[in-house]
Amino acid sequence: MNWGRHRHGHHEHRDRYHHGNLREALLEAATQLIRENGPNGFSFAQVARHAGVSPAAPYRHFRDRTALVAEVARLGFEKFESELRGAWRDGEPDPRQAFSACGRAYLRFARTHPAVYSAMFEPSLPLDEEPGLRAASDRAFDVLLQAAERLCADIEEEQRPPARMVALHVWALSHGIASLFVVGNGARSIPGSPEEMLEAAVLIYLAGLSRAATKTS
Structure with missing residues (x-):
């Protein structure tokens, strides 16, 4: 992003x-x-200095440093939702292909926006105390939930797993691979790409669901 910086002290x-x-x-x-x-590695005063403004200036828009980081996270979830939704495309042309596209979009977002991604999943952020943060997070999760509902629809109703459980499992897989191999320290080597690893893990997971449904039918 370019905010048109001109570093002239107070004039900026x-x-x-x-x-x-x-x-x-x-x-x-x-x-x-x-x-x-x-x-969590900086202070509100450091933000002001980095932005080239007075120490009091950030309070015009944010209560404190936590509120500022929460807004970075909220905006991140909004963009994250948009990219997941664009990849899902209402399950077209095929729900499984679209679901794989969601996985690639997930890892691409983590790779492209590592700082924002780390803010989004910072455990110390109070989700329910920052306006709009939980709602933005839930909207992003809803894309995976819709995808899980479509995938589970092919399983007989009596053996169909809860779509929310499936969505949470897939989110955990995606987040784990992103954290270890995309935004981690880069020291870990895997055969193939993180995208291939995630796709294989999801295929194994979905195949397991199908087998479990077949055995109980």
Whole structure:
């Protein structure tokens, strides 16, 4: 992102605020600091310095550092939902193919936006205390839930697993692979790509569901 920076000390602060860019500048600064130090590795004062504004300026838009990181996460979940939904495409041309596309989109997002991704899944963020954060997270999960519902629809109703359970299992698989091999320290080697690993894991999982349904029918 380019916020049109012109580093001239206090002039930069006045120019950004005059043009309504203070909030965006703070979000950009926070994202950069998360990338460098993690979601909990910096102070509110450091955000102000990084953005080139006064120590009091961030309070115009955010209660504290936690609220700022939560907003980075909320905006991340909104973009995440959009990318997952674009990959799912209402299950077209085939639910399994579309589901695989969701997995690739999941890993692509984690790879492309590692700082935002780490903020989104920072366990210390109070989901229910930050406006809109849980709702944004739930909307992203709903894409996987819709996909799981379509996939489970092919299993006889008596043996059909709860779609929410399936969605949670697949989310856990995706998040684990993303954390270990996409946004991790890069020291781990795997045969093939993370995308291939996730696709194989999901296929094994879905095949297991199908076998379990067949045995109980």
